[in-house]
Amino acid sequence: MLLCLFCVVFRQGDIGTSWYAVLSGSLDVKVSETANHQDAVTICTLGIGTAFGESILDNTLRHTTIVSRETSELLRIEQREFKSLWEKYRQYMAGLLAPPYGAMETGSNNDNKDSLGSDPLNFMNNILNKVPSEKLQRGGKVMRNAILSRAPHMIRDRKYHLKTYRQCCVGTELVDWLVQQSTCVHTRSHAVGMWQVLLEDRVLNHVDQELGFQDKYLFYRFLDDEEEHTPLPSEEEKRESEEELPETILFLTQMGPDALLRMILCKPPGQRTGDDLEIIYDELLHIKALSHLSNTVKRELASVLIFESHAKVGTVLFNQGEEGTSWYIIQKGSVNVVIYGKGVVCTLHEGDDFGKLALVTDSPRAASIVLREDNCHFLRVDKEDFNRILRDVEANTVRLKEHEQAVLVLEKSPRASSLGNIRYTVLSGTPEKILDHFLETMRMDTHHSDPDPAVDDFVLMHCVFMPNSQFCQLLMAHYHAVAPPGSEQERLEYAVTCKRRVLNLALRWAAVHTHHLQEEPAALIFLEELYGSVSSVSNDSRILRALKDFVPDLEMVVKLHSEEAKVKKQKVLTQFSNGDEKLVKTQPIRNCDDILLKVYCSDHTYTTIRVAVAATGSEVTSAVANKLASNDDLLLVHLSSAGEKQMLKPNDVSVFSSLSINGRMFACPRDQLNALTPLPDQEGPSAGSMSSFELMSSKDLAYQMTLYDWELFSCVHEHELLYHTFGRQSFRRTTANLDLFLRRFNQVQLWVVTEVCLCGQLSKRVQLLKKFIKIAAHCREFKNLNSFFAIIMGMSNPAVSRLTQTWEKLPSKFKKFYAEFESMMDPSRNHRAYRLTVTKIEPPIIPFMPLLLKDMTFSHEGNKTFIDNMVNFEKMRVIANTIRAVRHCRSQPFNPEVCQPNKNHAEVRGYVRKLCVIDKQRTLTTLSYRLEPRRT
Numbered sequence: 001m002l003l004c005l006f007c008v009v010f011r012q013g014d015i016g017t018s019w020y021a022v023l024s025g026s027l028d029v030k031v032s033e034t035a036n037h038q039d040a041v042t043i044c045t046l047g048i049g050t051a052f053g054e055s056i057l058d059n060t061l062r063h064t065t066i067v068s069r070e071t072s073e074l075l076r077i078e079q080r081e082f083k084s085l086w087e088k089y090r091q092y093m094a095g096l097l098a099p100p101y102g103a104m105e106t107g108s109n110n111d112n113k114d115s116l117g118s119d120p121l122n123f124m125n126n127i128l129n130k131v132p133s134e135k136l137q138r139g140g141k142v143m144r145n146a147i148l149s150r151a152p153h154m155i156r157d158r159k160y161h162l163k164t165y166r167q168c169c170v171g172t173e174l175v176d177w178l179v180q181q182s183t184c185v186h187t188r189s190h191a192v193g194m195w196q197v198l199l200e201d202r203v204l205n206h207v208d209q210e211l212g213f214q215d216k217y218l219f220y221r222f223l224d225d226e227e228e229h230t231p232l233p234s235e236e237e238k239r240e241s242e243e244e245l246p247e248t249i250l251f252l253t254q255m256g257p258d259a260l261l262r263m264i265l266c267k268p269p270g271q272r273t274g275d276d277l278e279i280i281y282d283e284l285l286h287i288k289a290l291s292h293l294s295n296t297v298k299r300e301l302a303s304v305l306i307f308e309s310h311a312k313v314g315t316v317l318f319n320q321g322e323e324g325t326s327w328y329i330i331q332k333g334s335v336n337v338v339i340y341g342k343g344v345v346c347t348l349h350e351g352d353d354f355g356k357l358a359l360v361t362d363s364p365r366a367a368s369i370v371l372r373e374d375n376c377h378f379l380r381v382d383k384e385d386f387n388r389i390l391r392d393v394e395a396n397t398v399r400l401k402e403h404e405q406a407v408l409v410l411e412k413s414p415r416a417s418s419l420g421n422i423r424y425t426v427l428s429g430t431p432e433k434i435l436d437h438f439l440e441t442m443r444m445d446t447h448h449s450d451p452d453p454a455v456d457d458f459v460l461m462h463c464v465f466m467p468n469s470q471f472c473q474l475l476m477a478h479y480h481a482v483a484p485p486g487s488e489q490e491r492l493e494y495a496v497t498c499k500r501r502v503l504n505l506a507l508r509w510a511a512v513h514t515h516h517l518q519e520e521p522a523a524l525i526f527l528e529e530l531y532g533s534v535s536s537v538s539n540d541s542r543i544l545r546a547l548k549d550f551v552p553d554l555e556m557v558v559k560l561h562s563e564e565a566k567v568k569k570q571k572v573l574t575q576f577s578n579g580d581e582k583l584v585k586t587q588p589i590r591n592c593d594d595i596l597l598k599v600y601c602s603d604h605t606y607t608t609i610r611v612a613v614a615a616t617g618s619e620v621t622s623a624v625a626n627k628l629a630s631n632d633d634l635l636l637v638h639l640s641s642a643g644e645k646q647m648l649k650p651n652d653v654s655v656f657s658s659l660s661i662n663g664r665m666f667a668c669p670r671d672q673l674n675a676l677t678p679l680p681d682q683e684g685p686s687a688g689s690m691s692s693f694e695l696m697s698s699k700d701l702a703y704q705m706t707l708y709d710w711e712l713f714s715c716v717h718e719h720e721l722l723y724h725t726f727g728r729q730s731f732r733r734t735t736a737n738l739d740l741f742l743r744r745f746n747q748v749q750l751w752v753v754t755e756v757c758l759c760g761q762l763s764k765r766v767q768l769l770k771k772f773i774k775i776a777a778h779c780r781e782f783k784n785l786n787s788f789f790a791i792i793m794g795m796s797n798p799a800v801s802r803l804t805q806t807w808e809k810l811p812s813k814f815k816k817f818y819a820e821f822e823s824m825m826d827p828s829r830n831h832r833a834y835r836l837t838v839t840k841i842e843p844p845i846i847p848f849m850p851l852l853l854k855d856m857t858f859s860h861e862g863n864k865t866f867i868d869n870m871v872n873f874e875k876m877r878v879i880a881n882t883i884r885a886v887r888h889c890r891s892q893p894f895n896p897e898v899c900q901p902n903k904n905h906a907e908v909r910g911y912v913r914k915l916c917v918i919d920k921q922r923t924l925t926t927l928s929y930r931l932e933p934r935r936t
Helices: 079-097 121-128 134-150 171-181 188-200 236-267 274-284 295-302 356-361 384-396 429-441 451-465 466-477 487-519 521-539 542-545 551-567 615-628 670-675 696-716 718-726 736-757 760-779 785-795 806-810 811-824 828-839 849-861 874-891 906-913 921-931
Strands: 008-010 018-026 025-031 039-044 065-068 070-077 156-161 163-170 204-206 217-224 304-311 316-318 326-333 335-339 343-348 368-371 376-384 397-402 405-412 422-431 592-598 605-614 633-640 645-647 665-668 869-870
Touching: 018 079, 039 343, 070 079, 070 429, 079 316, 134 171, 134 188, 134 217, 134 236, 134 368, 163 171, 171 188, 171 217, 171 236, 188 204, 188 236, 188 295, 236 274, 236 304, 236 828, 274 295, 295 384, 295 874, 326 356, 326 384, 356 384, 376 384, 384 397, 384 828, 397 422, 405 429, 405 869, 422 429, 422 874, 429 466, 429 487, 451 487, 451 718, 451 874, 466 487, 466 521, 487 521, 487 542, 487 718, 521 551, 542 785, 551 696, 592 615, 605 615, 615 633, 615 665, 633 670, 665 670, 696 736, 696 760, 696 906, 718 736, 718 874, 736 760, 736 785, 736 849, 760 785, 760 806, 785 811, 785 828, 811 828, 849 874, 869 874
Parallel strands: 592 665
Antiparallel strands: 008 065, 018 070, 025 039, 025 065, 156 163, 163 217, 204 217, 304 376, 316 368, 326 376, 335 343, 335 368, 397 405, 405 422, 422 869, 592 605, 633 645, 633 665
């Protein structure tokens, strides 16, 4: 049979009449949680060679809906013929179908689960019965010898309740000691996780064989002390352990967070502490399968999640057709999704979930789940807990409707207000109703400069779903709202309350938008009109008295923005003009500024145009055509140093800021596109600059880099993060300040690689590595994590990391520093090492901006902006929280006196602001192989 696009083969709930095999094309398998087929979701896609429809063997209703994705050819066999074939050739057809009709390819099944099984206690017992790994066994020996060398009193015989425990340590003392040994150990719970790593591998044991390490007065014994009369380490062994200790601690810091989480998840839910729940909750925030859930639901899940682990590939977690009893999230490993007659239809990986549909619809499992690899870990939510959470969420959800349509969805806050009243959190709603809610619930006893996270989230994020023009219009309508019928006193109180709330919100809004207000005439008109309205209530002294505390602040805001708007100078920028900028203090780039932009032709001649910062691609090409007096239809192209061409779209905003470090902007007719070649100066420097900066102090270099980075970071407006995440074309706004800051990160990274690869002398390269490690250390000291990461990432670039002869000559002290710095870049557990480091630092901080943008992109792409035609405000709240982290980093001013500048500070300052780099990886790799050819 031949199917056209979107043709339905059969629907869920239909009576089966035929079996099918796919000869060409592809089809979607859809499952609906309701009787409405429009609600169906696609669970997998069937390709050539797959088959479906075997439910006709036992006359059950169709479990899924099958829809063609494209023109497809199917082989169809009617039920009577298929049953006849099945009875005749069952042994041959069994391989075509999955259980219960066919045989699973693996020998595993639910009755033969591996010994780890679903019980966390089994998991821990298996861990405690396994043979220690060689690396961890050595790590335990190093830790024991270091303790015996530095604090020998910690390992001794101890008496408790008239019983003597031989050669033991105390849990709290082990944690105290480990926290003191290294800055890599960020918290006591981090140290607990590190000891748990050794406990899981039986290198460290609880005297009563308890399964988890605890920061309490409990006794633990190293494996070497299990036997009596174990000799003390020799002086040589102590010396070796001292040398290995930093590397061992570094290794354990990387494994500790995972072990700590496993230990917590293996506890019965009722025994988890508040700190335990926070650690689980933090983990859930970064699992993509849960990104659509509210934070309240995630907190509920943290208290009921169960850890489940299976050791052997091929283990069947559950079979198609079985009753759904649990929902799973993959924490580690991968599984295959197997459907009867189709075999493996898709593979799920870390962060994916499965099994929820059968719980929601109370229907049999729609597929079998089989482990794709050894040692898979899962987070499991059982049906009873799942349904209770759903019931609780529904019970705590309030939906406000107008004309039978929901316009605002609220959730009861788990925390009551100070007055004991129920507080509500906005989950979703129409823009107008969300604004109404925040105005109605705004606290009147706080100053507009005091933090109010809920209102601040709205003020920061409203531009995503409500433009300023609409926002100002609605606010003014609320300010002049007509009081409902009542006494004169009641009408007066209503008017005063409305006006105070609008003024409070308007001042918060003005503080967040800062200079962006000057770029919007509607915003300035609104502020002036609002100030005029406040001033004009003088005929009612009672209202004037009630609003008098807002008048000075409002007057200052209006005067500041109005005067700046009238006399503002239009800057002409050169920041992106190929290193021609002057060494002046960096100022914020604004939409109203102009930029001088060099645009090249295919013959490498160029013209300089002056365009607005927010100019689109079409406006730039138009300016170039006018300047060249050309009638050709020009294309705008970004040409990298590697010769890669990126066509810029006519509606792309602020196209100049998308230029890479050595990239150039070209304009040419379409027939000349293939002839475009990079300019000679795009290759970058041919000689290193070590002779210029090797005499400069590492601390001075780090200081001047931090000063420059702080200038760039300070210029980034909070809304630029939004424009970058949601797409600046939607806002017609520039992200030039953010682009410049990100470009600086790439420049510093490439500076490290360029200098090393252009240094031909081995001894000089070793000095260079030492220099960069010192600069990185000082950057961390100055809390410049952006340049710190850029330098370390530069040193880990393949063109540098492969230089084994150079690294071998590096002194061990510097190798240890580098290893410690590298551990902060460990991406596991969503960069937990970096996040823990940041929590211990007080502002001012220059953060690792690429990670913050990754967080925002994760929240944006994992969640819809609109749900049922309402704004998904839960998403807005999550993104605002990331932006608030940026605000926290800048909450204190950077003190330039922290490091007294050297006499040659002007030379250092000039150097760090004009770094010349090679940005072509192939060139850097070629240079690297010239320095140290491949070893044969």
